Amino acid sequence: MTTQDPTDTNPSLISYLTLRKTIGLLGLLLPVLLVVGSMVFSTCKWPDLQSSISGYYHTIMRDLLVGILCIVAFFLFAYKGYSQVDALAGKAACVFALGVAFFPTRLDEPFTTCTIKPVFATYWVSGLLTVDAVSKIHYLSAALLFATFTFFSLVLFTKSQGEQTRQKRKRNLIYRVCGVIMALCIGLLGFYFAFLEHTRLSTYKPVFWLEALALWAFGVSWLTKGEFIFKDKG
Template sequence: MGSRLEAVRAVFDYKAASYHAQRKCIGILGISLPVLLALGKMLIDAMFGAPGNPDFKLGIVSSISGYYYTVMSGVFVGTLFAIGVFLFNYRGPDENDNRDNLAGNIACIFALGVALFPTAPTPPGDYPKIISMIHFGSAAIFLLTLAYFSLFLFTRTDPNRKPTKRKLLRNKIYRGLGWTIISAIALCAAVMLFLDDYWISKLAPAFWLESVAVWAFGWSWMIKGEAILKDNE
């Protein structure tokens, strides 16, 4: 009897470790993406760029999606595919609750949509508008689905157990990060629609707002993966 109980505990411990590992991987990829793209491009351009070229720019690209047209294209696409694979395989801790699985599959599909349907280049020329629309729609749904994870899935509590102080703190952080994602998406849309021709566009506001949204979802998954703020009670 004791050996059977130990075997059951081992299975649950393995599954819990697997959930935490998946969450941490998603979080690390999200947090590192804007940093890798920006620093990677600047470093490679500084080492191998051609400053005599009138199209040469050493600095931040206008948006995260814009790195598709730089030397960091492989990192951009590869990271989105990696995030998509982890989200597709993510099932959540409760086998009777299918919301984690469904949300992960939706986020996976639209993460791949962001990678496979690139944003329009600058200048756009005769680039098909339908592809740009698919790209922006995929990006919005991808990030909103991750906000849903933070606001509604990560904040669930076991009705049979009293939540710990750390759990209550984590729930507040999850909600704050979820609303940060939504706010950053709304501000980014407003900037692109109404302020694209103003001086502020030179500061790459879309890149920074997208980075805030991506960092918010990344830290949310890192916390859920118990990289920080793990229960100590």
């Protein structure tokens, strides 16, 4: 049998598994909640999507986006795994998630029917932060956050001590598939911003769909870590 990670031998095991599944569920639902919520609670109409997940900061769904990112950040800060590396990765991901939440992406015209008045706190640090600076911090935080999520899936979640159970091997396959999907999304996003951002491809909102796919892979990975599927017997 495998050696469980430290949280699985703790009396709060059920709470930890529930938290993991909750975080996974939030990752799966976030893109859907943002799109549907913006259409239900504002004049936004399908298929008027924002260009990215982060673009929903400038819609009626701003509070939901920031709130979910803060919930995820709080859990990642408290995350424990096999070793100190797990804890450090969790705390780093916490910082990156807060960076995404509180340093919004730039919003350029033309605005859509989903858009509300753009908000940029350019005065945050005595006027030293410009719109461009805030946006760059946002993109850097987002890239590092997805990279850390990929590290979780490919490296941290697949670790075990001793002989792996059959269910653990199945879970590891899911972790690796999700990690590869997130890595591919990061690579394709980089390629798009480098070569294709100002082409007709932008009308299809590739950034939104790639970010959504990466979030869904993240969600499945964490749901699996919470033993939503392929749970070890006993």
